[in-house]
Amino acid sequence: MWKLFASDLKMLARNRQSLFWVLFFPLMFTFIFGLFFGKNTNLGTIAVINKSDSQIATGLVSALNQSNIFKIQSEDNLNTARDEIKKSTISAVVYIPSKFGNLPVDPAKQVEIIYDPGSQLYSSLSGVVGQYLTAVNYQIQNSKPIFSTVLEPVNNRKLTYFDFVLAGVLGLAIMNSSIIGIGVNLAKYREDKILKRITTTPVKSWKFILAEVLSRLVVNFLQIVIILLVGKYLFDAHIYGNVFIIVPVALVGAFLFQSIGFIVASFSKTADAAQGMAQAIAIPMMFLAGVFFPIDSLPKWLYTAVQYLPLAPLLRILRGVMLDGSSPFLVPKNSIILVSWIIVALLISIYKFKLSDE
Amino acid sequence: MAKVISVKNLTKKYGSLIAVNSVSFDVERGEIFGLLGENGAGKTTTLEMIEGLRKPTSGEIAVLDCDIVKHRDAVKERIGVQLQSSAYYQFLTLKEILDLFASFYLKHVSAIELLKMVELESKAKSLIGSLSGGQKQRFSIIASLVNDPEVVFLDEPTTGLDPIARRNLWDLITEIKNKGKTIILTTHYMEEAEILCDRVAIMDSGKILVMDETYKLIKKAEFPFSISFIDKKLAQKVIDELKQFSEVENVFGKESKYTLKIKNQKNMNEALKIIQSINPESLTVGRATLEDLFIELTGKSIGE
Numbered sequence: 001m002w003k004l005f006a007s008d009l010k011m012l013a014r015n016r017q018s019l020f021w022v023l024f025f026p027l028m029f030t031f032i033f034g035l036f037f038g039k040n041t042n043l044g045t046i047a048v049i050n051k052s053d054s055q056i057a058t059g060l061v062s063a064l065n066q067s068n069i070f071k072i073q074s075e076d077n078l079n080t081a082r083d084e085i086k087k088s089t090i091s092a093v094v095y096i097p098s099k100f101g102n103l104p105v106d107p108a109k110q111v112e113i114i115y116d117p118g119s120q121l122y123s124s125l126s127g128v129v130g131q132y133l134t135a136v137n138y139q140i141q142n143s144k145p146i147f148s149t150v151l152e153p154v155n156n157r158k159l160t161y162f163d164f165v166l167a168g169v170l171g172l173a174i175m176n177s178s179i180i181g182i183g184v185n186l187a188k189y190r191e192d193k194i195l196k197r198i199t200t201t202p203v204k205s206w207k208f209i210l211a212e213v214l215s216r217l218v219v220n221f222l223q224i225v226i227i228l229l230v231g232k233y234l235f236d237a238h239i240y241g242n243v244f245i246i247v248p249v250a251l252v253g254a255f256l257f258q259s260i261g262f263i264v265a266s267f268s269k270t271a272d273a274a275q276g277m278a279q280a281i282a283i284p285m286m287f288l289a290g291v292f293f294p295i296d297s298l299p300k301w302l303y304t305a306v307q308y309l310p311l312a313p314l315l316r317i318l319r320g321v322m323l324d325g326s327s328p329f330l331v332p333k334n335s336i337i338l339v340s341w342i343i344v345a346l347l348i349s350i351y352k353f354k355l356s357d358e
Numbered sequence: 359m360a361k362v363i364s365v366k367n368l369t370k371k372y373g374s375l376i377a378v379n380s381v382s383f384d385v386e387r388g389e390i391f392g393l394l395g396e397n398g399a400g401k402t403t404t405l406e407m408i409e410g411l412r413k414p415t416s417g418e419i420a421v422l423d424c425d426i427v428k429h430r431d432a433v434k435e436r437i438g439v440q441l442q443s444s445a446y447y448q449f450l451t452l453k454e455i456l457d458l459f460a461s462f463y464l465k466h467v468s469a470i471e472l473l474k475m476v477e478l479e480s481k482a483k484s485l486i487g488s489l490s491g492g493q494k495q496r497f498s499i500i501a502s503l504v505n506d507p508e509v510v511f512l513d514e515p516t517t518g519l520d521p522i523a524r525r526n527l528w529d530l531i532t533e534i535k536n537k538g539k540t541i542i543l544t545t546h547y548m549e550e551a552e553i554l555c556d557r558v559a560i561m562d563s564g565k566i567l568v569m570d571e572t573y574k575l576i577k578k579a580e581f582p583f584s585i586s587f588i589d590k591k592l593a594q595k596v597i598d599e600l601k602q603f604s605e606v607e608n609v610f611g612k613e614s615k616y617t618l619k620i621k622n623q624k625n626m627n628e629a630l631k632i633i634q635s636i637n638p639e640s641l642t643v644g645r646a647t648l649e650d651l652f653i654e655l656t657g658k659s660i661g662e
Binding site: 003004007010011014015192193194196197198199200201202203356357 | 439463
């Protein structure tokens, strides 16, 4: 059995296609989202043209600089800046005309924001500029705002969208590598008659399957650790949960997806068929179970259904643990859905997956 | 001689299809036993029931004096199986594959010894993908020897190989036999069965049509002797004379080439006298082949 286990690990390490799904694919997502939303996040580049030397104008420029939401590029000529928007090298221009804020005599009163409607950043930009100008207006009129908002976060933890996505990518990684990995690999073994060849030997089927499962769990373990390390140390992800809880929870998920992988292998005659079937399961789940965005923003009828997808409760539990440091059993419903899926998938795979045709 | 395999009234049905229909035979220790027949004749199904891979619908199979259905794992320890067109792990080296398969058994043979047997020891660290078709097939045969089995099952070991690779495999199979192992193989090459097998059973539509020692089987043919010759202006009178002693056939539409199928030695001598008198361009005197017998028995030709 251990010889099988060792051989399985060796093969996993030598199989480039499976390495792609196991490591490259999830790491690619980690890097993409990390670069967009990890540390030093900014929404895009803007050009600031300041023709005025007033205090109010310089104040606005430094407010924009300090906001840390945009990358700022200084520019002299409005027309060159407009061209750059068209070329998509920048997303917006803030134009401060000469004499702007030149109090007390005859000031220019308007700051111009020229933006690319395709970019999402203009709302934040006009927010920052608007807020600054409102403050200036109050000061000049010597009045104080009457109504205001108080922001109170549930806790003092700093969380970013990247933290949300990192948990999703973790779930995505173990789902893909298990469903596609097990499904395609075993279907290929069947197609090549390797499974049948195994049944000509006295080795017990359960040993063969156990070796397969254990070797994959080792790979899943490495996957999880690498993704967490990359997320934390390369992109400053905030992980509040205990790693000794996160890893076992993820491995429970891996076990569920492995069972689904065995089901895929049972129902497909060729490796190509298994590839198709596995992706038909994994790709919709990737979007509908909340890897990249919270699924409660979906229409209610759809949300009611997709919250029960196998990946969905796993991600809710993982996020609870990773982002809040809460117990994996905090929401019983999630645990119940997850365990039910494991039981169902395990039963079907035990009943359906056979090494031999008879 | 001791019986190594004993099959009695073996039947396998798939729904209304009878793949194997009440087949009985014995295989003796140390012999090469051949199951011959076309694709779909039931050879592989028969073999796989004996190997314990398929459950018989009815009938009895004893391998090495054990009932295969009851003592499957005990039997599997002592047999070696090469499946028809089976592949091996593509990401393990030859030596790793042999070591892995050896680990499934109580009894092991050294992987390097096996590789040496088929001159693949230099490829011990190569992946299976780097082998030629003949090398793959040789490897697949030695992979069935990792447990030093008493009985070796080879399912169409030479199908799809070029003539030299086939001859190579025949040598290998003979070498295995000389090590005292019993071999049961299937093939649809008649000449292969003639060269390799001590005894042959010809199967068609799930039944064994005939079974005997190979040379005796050929004698059983209705026309055990044959004469072929080429003569471009053969007179009808000569043909009529020849027809007294033999069946005269034109071979495959070549008008000047004739084959005589002859029932006995006496007729053959008479026919030869006539042919020698016309002094043909080319003359071949031979025995019937298993192929002739097969065509006679099944009324069709191989590969039809």
